[in-house]
Amino acid sequence: MRLLKPSIALMRNLRYIKKFALIFAIILLPMSIMMAIFILQVSKQLEYATKQKIGLEYNIALTNLTRDVQKHRGLVNVFLSGDIDFYSYIKNNEKDIDDDNEKIVSLSSKYNQQLKIEERLTKFSKEWIEVKNNLNFSSLDKSFDEHTKLIEDISDMAQYVADISELRIQSKIENYYLADNLINTLPQITEQMGQARALGARAVAKGKLDEYDRESLEFISKSLEQELKSTEKSMNKISKNSIEKAEIEQSYKEAANGLENLILTLNNKVIYSKKITINADNYFSYATEMIDKVDKLSLVEATVLQNDYTEQIRRLEFSRNIITTIIILILFIIIYLFGGFYKSILESILSIKAVAARIAKGDLSERIQLECKDEVKEIGDSVNKMLDKLIESYYEVEKARDLSEKVANHDWLTGVPNRAFFMKRLEEIIQESEKTRGTVTILFIDLDRFKWINDNLGHQMGDIVLKEVAKRLMDATKKRGLVCRLGGDEFTIILEEFSKKEEINELVKIIEEDIAKPMYLSEAEYCIGASVGYVTYPHEGTNIDELISKADASMYIEKNKKKCKNIN
Known part of the structure; x- marks a missing residue:
């Protein structure tokens, strides 16, 4: 009891409004600090997931751009090798590349504050215009090198986006391998397949295989075989842990078959064939079809990762909204109770006075509402019972009058x-x-x-x-x-x-x-x-x-x- 004396002395010297204000501050302050810290943590996680999702959007757009530039490289190589029928394919492909570039520009306008790739994108656009304008003025090797340099720039841009958006850092093992495939493994495979398409198609168009191209294609063929083996580990991790196991496994199976078929066709029809008999258009279309299977795997993995980010963002936003709502609700309840406590002290007498004044004016609808437990409440309850009886009698009279009027004026x-x-x-x-x-x-x-x-x-x-x-x-x-x-x-x-x-x-x-x-x-x-x-x-x-x-x-x-x- 002696321990409470300072507290009792403090409360005795404070008016009721100050007492409640003190209690209000003591309860609310630490609670608000803890809630603010939690909301800040959730907001950081939300910002992190949002940035990763933006990085993935860029990755998908840059993958599409890479695919079309690789295709342009192959088409131009066949065209410069003497097959003029590929000119119309080139023009259609250039429209696709321009569309891809526009999509990336649109993303840059939308997300430039987060990733800031506008300068790199401007550089790429200038290089692309130069490559496109040099169509009829470049040699085979120069055109191939220019396109390959352009593809490397796109790859550098994708790597930069992955670093800035922290796309490589994942909390789930399957997401780590998905991101690694999208950033590193699959782009390397599609680039090598694209080079095999370009070099093989130009050899088919010329009807012969140069020694340099043969060595390059042999190296690419062996590299693709190694890449195929290296993807098995990551795919096992992904399919083992991902909820989209069936779709990923099916896409990987198709991509692996496409890669094997391209290697087989490249070896049998081009590299080790005594005489090249395959048509350039057929070879190019077949190689493109096989590459598209790998691109499909890339799209499936990107979609799985994107869905996971979307779900993360949804959960984090939900958590943040729930915590914010709880804080507001708690604050409202505390303020509400504080106001109720303070007013209840004054309202006992004022309520009786106000109701008595209304009764004097003929208003019987008001009731005395008292929360106290003393004799004043008994008086208020007695007055309320009296008013209830008066109201009951009044309604009975009104009901009888209404019934009489209805019987007189309505058909029974x-x-x-x-x-x-x-x-x-x-x-x-x-x-x-x-x-x-x-x-x-x-x-x-x-x-x-x-x-x-x-x-x-x-x-x-x-x-x-x-x-x-x-x-x-x-x-x-x-x-x-x-x-x-x-x-x-x-x-x-x-x-x-x-x-x-x-x-x-x-x-x-x-x-x-x-x-x-x-x-x-x-x-x-x-x-x-x-x-x-x-x-x-x-x-x-x-x-x-x-x-x-x-x-x-x-x-x-x-x-x-x-x-x-x-x-x-």
């Missing part, structure tokens, strides 16, 4: 207004129309074949028919008119919004069609009809009796026009 069977309400409301509407010079239309509706239903099926079925007719009339008017039952099988509708005769006739037609729709009574289908007559105020009458008389006459005229129909 159908629920629609009765004749008394109809006459009262019609008089009010006509008086309003006299002032506004508006029109009022009165429809009289008499049911056809209703007597047959009553006589043959009984009054209970007749009551069901009357209820259904009332419902159909209200549905037909769509609350634009007042539906009333005059008695028996006679109904009337007061319309204020229909000023044109065409609109009224259209509504009459709808009513007749709706009433004529079949009804199911005693598990059988029956049909009735309706005869509808109408008059319009003030064109056909100016007083209620005249309007009702003419509307009734109009209805009977319509009834006499109809032919009798049998009821099934």
Whole structure:
């Protein structure tokens, strides 16, 4: 107890608002610091994953660019070897390269602040224009070297992007091998395959294989065999740990088969063939098809890695949002409780005073709300019970009055207004129309074949028919008119919004069609009809009796026009 004396002394010298403010600060400050540290850590992880995803986007775009530049190298080599038919292929390929370059430029505009490759991209664009313009002025070897240098620049750019985006650093073993394949292994394989395509195609186009090209192709062939073996380890790690195992294994199998087939074709048809018989176009297309299988593997691996980054980002964003929401919620709750604690001290007396003032003005809806446990609460509870009794008595009186009014003005069977309400409301509407010079239309509706239903099926079925007719009339008017039952099988509708005769006739037609729709009574289908007559105020009458008389006459005229129909 002695230990609490300093705390008690402090609290005794503080007003309640200062006491709660002190408690609020002691609780909130350390909690806010811990939450801020956690959010900062999550934000750093999110930034890291986002940067890696951006790097992967660049990698995919640069891979596409590399593929098309490699293809351009091969096409130009065949063209310079004498096959002029490849000129159209070259032009189409150049459009693809320009499109690839535009996509990378677009990425650079979007993400330049993160990776800053604009300078390297500008350098590549200039070199590409030079290579493209030197098409007809370069020798075979020079063109090959220029393209290879261009591809090396793209590879350097991809390596730079991988370093800046930290794409090489992965938390999962399968992602490490995926990234390594995308950054190093697969680009090396496709470049060697691209060189094999270019050198082999130009040899096929010339019909002979130079000694230098033979040595180069032999080296490439052996290198590809080694690369094929080296990929098995990484693919085993990837397929063992990746959830996309089936798709990756299938793509790798196709890529490996493509690589083996290209090596086999290169050896049998070009390097060690006594006479080159294969067509340049066929060889180039076949080699391209095999390279595309490796590119497909690259795309599949990039997609798997990209999906993983997307999921990481989603989880991190979710975590950050949850923590932020929790902090805001906790802060709100603390402030809310602080305000509630402070106000509860003052509200006990003020609540009784305020409610008493409202009761004096005739407002019985307010209640005394006290959270205290003393005698004041007992007084408040007694007052509340008294108010409840007063309210209960008031509602009973109101309910009785409403019921009396409804019984007097509504038909007990159908629920629609009765004749008394109809006459009262019609008089009010006509008086309003006299002032506004508006029109009022009165429809009289008499049911056809209703007597047959009553006589043959009984009054209970007749009551069901009357209820259904009332419902159909209200549905037909769509609350634009007042539906009333005059008695028996006679109904009337007061319309204020229909000023044109065409609109009224259209509504009459709808009513007749709706009433004529079949009804199911005693598990059988029956049909009735309706005869509808109408008059319009003030064109056909100016007083209620005249309007009702003419509307009734109009209805009977319509009834006499109809032919009798049998009821099934």
